[in-house]
Amino acid sequence: MFRGALDNRIFVALGFFQPNQKKSMKRFFDDELNTIRSHLSLMGEKAIEQLRTAIKALIERDREAAERVRRNDDILDELEVKIDEEAIRFVGLRGPVARDLRLVVVGMKAGHDLERVGDEANNIAKRALKLVDEQPVKEYVDIPRMAAMAEEMLRDALSAFFDGDEAKAIDVCQRDGEVDKINKQLYRELVGCISERPSTTTAAIELMFVSKSLERIADHATNIAEEVIYLLRGEDVRHTKEVSPD
């Protein structure tokens, strides 16, 4: 999804192709930075796919889909290792400064966040497998809603990265609170279900874990968005009012 447009976008994201500015020279090591970015793009696609499949497995009680998620987790782990190797090699051999340095650091951190998204999708798939034979606690409303919000945040954080879109990154950060709220609300509802119908306890606890995983995925999307702001602005905005108004 991102790879096709990557080459055209990279220098926009790097901020070198701005109106009325002299174009910067392309260097041989730009291809190496592109490799880091394309691996990150691939990781983003895979992480989103894993999340979607895990949620599908949960809602449709699809055992095969859940097992596919568990099998595919290795792909994200391998990509994370590849990004780290490329980034460390780049630091060691190319001595990056300024945006190049920030890109390499952000690449490593975002890679780690996406790997964690994969882990959370894997956790959801595990829960889905356990829930295949359980009676439903309640109709799935909040879980798909949370999943859609978390997925949208991930997608936007990644497109903010590839498009160099600071406003979009800030917007992602500001949406995190909403997912947190639904998670808390769902937790309360599930606790209510357990007291009303103790037979649903096992299934309700599994759903609490699923909800927590989705909340964590939204946190990772927020981390990526904060990293994008750092890449573009050179300023660490974590824990500031701009990105966490609450």
Place this chain on the structure above:
Amino acid sequence: MNPEQNHSTNTGNRQAATSRQEVSQQQIQVEAKDLGERASYDPHYIRIRNYDFFYGATQVLFDINMDLPERQVTALIGPSGCGKSTLLRNLNRMNDLIDGIRHNGDVLIDGESIYHPQLEVISLRKRVGMVFQKSNPFPKSIYENVIYSLRVAGGRRKSQLDEAVERSLKRAALWDEVKDRLHESAFSLSGGQMQRLCIARAIANDPEIILMDEPCSALDPIATGKIEDLIHELKENYTIVIVTHNMQQAARVSDRTAFFYLGKLIEYGETQQIFMNPKNNQTEAYVSGRFG
């Protein structure tokens, strides 16, 4: 550094030199501690104001305005021909030796204009020492190289000269390597040692400022490392301005960095800011090797 004290030493005032000899190691440590505890050094020690510079009809510097702080390392970077070496050489008026030069604006060191009509260029150059790209020891012994300027200034007393040689070579981190061969030719030294000898020679004059014009460009990485460590130590006592084409070196040794292009000061700031988050796109392209 007290300019008056320097002046008295520079003119060979025996009393000052003797009293300096008597300063115990303990006192030196106390002084160093005091310096370290001083909140900040004069941030406007060298002031360059609306400075234009011309070689004949060709203008090579355009309206430069910058303040260089005392006892810090300021790196001047930029592509060849950007005017950084010209600016460096003007700080002790080395360019006065070239015909047809002229300038507008002013350069003040510790509040005094370097172009003041009463100022003798020789005394300016005592205050502002210089180390060149290629080490240029005189065809004399190591010892005579270090005290050359003191001899020119009339220094005769052996104990005073011996003390100056030891102090300067120690400060230039060369003493241990040459203390047993002080009377051998300076040309017997390695490239890196020769460059440190030139730094010792500049220090012997007890300057306030040391200008370095690509001091490591002819040296191997080990000698370069020694000079960089030396620069780091020297800034305790001296204000250092260095021109370098080596970006990593500027990032390693300097506190502030100025980027020049086509005779103009494009960006000037804390070195960390220039290399981590430059504000100007040209600076960004230059420090990341994409300028062209």
